[in-house]
Amino acid sequence: MNALPWSSSAALPPTENQPIAPVIETAGSDGSAESKGESQQDLLVFGKSDIKIKPKGVRVGNETVLGTDDRVRITNTKAPPWRKIAGLKLKPRPPQTSSYIGTGWFIGPKTLLTAGHCVYSPSDFNGWIGSIEVSPGQDAGVSPFRTVTATKFFALQQWINSADPDHDIGCIQLAEPLGEEVGYFKIASQTDAELENALVNISGYPGDLDNGRNQYFHQNRVLRTSAHRIYYDVDTYGGQSGSPVWVQASATSEAVAVAVHAYGIGGTAPSLGVTANSGPRLTPEIVLTVKEWLQAASA
Amino acid sequence: MTAAVPRSRCFIHVTLRDGQPLAGARIAVEHASGPVPELMYQTDADGHAQIGLPPGKVRLRIFTASGESRSADIDVGAEPDKTYDVTIDPP
Numbered sequence: 374m375n376a377l378p379w380s381s382s383a384a385l386p387p388t389e390n391q392p393i394a395p396v397i398e399t400a401g402s403d404g405s406a407e408s409k410g411e412s413q414q415d416l417l418v419f420g421k422s423d424i425k426i427k428p429k430g431v432r433v434g435n436e437t438v439l440g441t442d443d444r445v446r447i448t449n450t451k452a453p454p455w456r457k458i459a460g461l462k463l464k465p466r467p468p469q470t471s472s473y474i475g476t477g478w479f480i481g482p483k484t485l486l487t488a489g490h491c492v493y494s495p496s497d498f499n500g501w502i503g504s505i506e507v508s509p510g511q512d513a514g515v516s517p518f519r520t521v522t523a524t525k526f527f528a529l530q531q532w533i534n535s536a537d538p539d540h541d542i543g544c545i546q547l548a549e550p551l552g553e554e555v556g557y558f559k560i561a562s563q564t565d566a567e568l569e570n571a572l573v574n575i576s577g578y579p580g581d582l583d584n585g586r587n588q589y590f591h592q593n594r595v596l597r598t599s600a601h602r603i604y605y606d607v608d609t610y611g612g613q614s615g616s617p618v619w620v621q622a623s624a625t626s627e628a629v630a631v632a633v634h635a636y637g638i639g640g641t642a643p644s645l646g647v648t649a650n651s652g653p654r655l656t657p658e659i660v661l662t663v664k665e666w667l668q669a670a671s672a
Numbered sequence: 673m674t675a676a677v678p679r680s681r682c683f684i685h686v687t688l689r690d691g692q693p694l695a696g697a698r699i700a701v702e703h704a705s706g707p708v709p710e711l712m713y714q715t716d717a718d719g720h721a722q723i724g725l726p727p728g729k730v731r732l733r734i735f736t737a738s739g740e741s742r743s744a745d746i747d748v749g750a751e752p753d754k755t756y757d758v759t760i761d762p763p
Contacts, residue, residue, distance in 0.1 A: 463711075465722075469722060470716035470717070470718075470720070471713065471714055471715055471716045471720055471721040471722055472714045472716075473711050473712065473713055473714060474698070474711065474712035474714065475711055475712075488709060488710075490709040490711065491709075491711070494709075494724060495681070495724075496679040496680060496681045496682075496723075496724025496725075497679075497681075497709075497711065497713075497722060497723060497724045498722065499681075536678075536679070538707050541709070579712075580698045580700060580712030580735065581698075581700060581712075581733070581735060581741070583739070584698070584735070584737065584739065585698065585712055609710060610700065610710065610712075611698075611699075611700035611701065611710050611711055611712040611713075612698075612700075612710070612711065612712035613710050614709050614710040614711045634710070635709060635710060636707050636708075636709065636710060637708075637710050639701075639703065639704055639706070639707055639708060640707035640708075650710075
């Protein structure tokens with residue numbers, strides 16, 4: 374690997390001078406559940422921008438809300454895409470009795486993606502998590518659909534072997550096809566050119582607001598990409614690990630998830646020269662692995 | 673890539689000034705010497721939480737059920753499985 378392997382939002386050749394890989398993707402769905410009320414889709418951002426959406430304010434003191442706190446509460450979590458996103462309560466195996474809050478999102482009828490550290494972490498919960506309560510569209514601490522408990526998980530081998538933040542991606546398998554009701558995101562491996570200056574949307578369950586009981590959304594721009602990570606100035610906080618990072622070409626086009634949010638600014642190397650949160654990128658190789666996870670769920 | 677800084681298994685014990693354990697508190701890692709996942713950690717009935725932390729100075733932010741928060745600094749050593757007692761003022 375080169376000493377400075379970062380690509381940036383300025384035009385550069387494909388990441389690390391590798392040839393452009395074919396785009397690998399999965400199918401998405403808005404689900405069969407009825408959707409009523411204001412969809413709040415006017416919050417979403419589409420396409421690209423070479424300027425920030427809002428001027429950066431003064432840091433408000435926590436690690437990962439960048440500048441002023443622009444997060445917006447999602448009040449109609451029964452509507453897509455919000456209902457595809459689930460609050461997670463992570464319960465370690467006994468005798469550990471403390472717990473964790475995270476976020477996951479449906480990519481298939483029985484499958485959610487999340488951060489690898491939400492399912493496997495030797496230092497946080499001594500290896501694999503015991504169980505996860507999955508609450509799609511959780512609002513005021515309750516899912517408008519239902520909460521299901523998952524006990525089957527996968528994670529990228531690089532995450533299991535070396536806790537590499539670039540491969541911090543995990544998977545939750547459900548016993549029932551709740552994703553058929555709430556819908557699921559399409560995922561795709563996008564090229565550096567596609568991600569340059571892309572506007573991204575992130576929604577999840579930050580634990581600093583409303584005790585982690587409500588879904589909050591923010592959006593902004595991709596600041597940098599590397600071979601395995603996307604960096605953005607989107608406000609997040611603890612509890613949003615595992616949130617979807619998605620792009621959308623226009624209001625009428627399909628949402629496409631391109632990364633899994635995992636780290637605040639502490640996860641961004643100073644050499645990048647940006648203050649940004651980040652998540653591992655869905656590379657072609659990773660999407661192929663995710664497809665295997667989807668097949669395992671449908672088997 | 674950002675180097676994977678090893679995180680040690682740390683036990684955090686949160687109490688109020690009067691010695692009562694703070695059950696159900698939410699803990700975020702605001703600052704550390706290396707990448708720490710954006711999980712929210714929750715204490716059990718005895719005020720205990722387990723967090724993987726890199727060695728060095730760490731700033732935690734602890735949220736009570738009322739939503740108020742306090743910050744607390746700890747100095748994480750290289751030894752694993754150490755308990756760090758954190759005492760905060762009542763909200």
